């Protein structure tokens with residue numbers, strides 16, 4: 472997979488690309504996608520928007536996943552934690568990831584929920600790449616997750632609090648992977664609250680819409696291979 476096909480990378484890219492960032496130039500924050508991959512280290516470096524690789528990528532990024540972030544000696548994997556860090560450190564304000572602990576914990580809760588939901592979605596999404604059958608149990612688990620999400624959105628505009636937050640972007644981003652497996656029959660928009668909320672998230676910021684478009688194009692290219 473390259474960056475454009477990876478929902479995890481897609482979550483962090485808008486943060487890196489400034490949609491929530493304040494004063495600091497984005498070249499000082501290096502999203503080192505691929506930094507730890509054995510193959511094509513040089514390629515990873517190019518994908519890094521001019522950044523340089525850490526001296527020992529294996530040690531700095533033991534997880535071997537992308538996205539991975541290097542920022543002034545800080546090395547971080549996991550898309551959600553990268554986004555939490557970038558927003559906490561560089562955002563113009565704290566609306567996407569509030570500083571107030573009582574507000575923040577609601578976002579955190581949804582982000583943990585999102586990780587679980589994404590893992591369920593991944594179990595439906597992954598077999599497609601290996602020509603394997605998806606088991607119906609995995610499909611049921613995603614549908615159960617979507618029912619929970621629908622309940623979370625009951626009577627609400629956004630997932631955590633009364634403004635859009637990182638939680639909305641993270642979950643919407645995870646759901647986008649389902650577009651790639653229509654044959655699974657899973658359709659998040661069958662859930663009425665999700666149906667109303669998804670376009671709300673998508674149209675909330677042009678960078679997010681762009682990022683989704685890139686992801687969809689990446690998926691399409693993969694399908695054609």
Ligand SMILES: N[C@@H](CCC(=O)N[C@@H](CS)C(=O)NCC(=O)O)C(=O)O
Nearest residue numbers: 477478479535536537538549550551
């Ligand atoms: N929970 C991680 C998952 C990251 C992940 O699995 N990334 C995939 C690409 S989408 C990856 O790097 N797989 C290993 C590989 O491609 O070599 C996150 O959100 O960052």
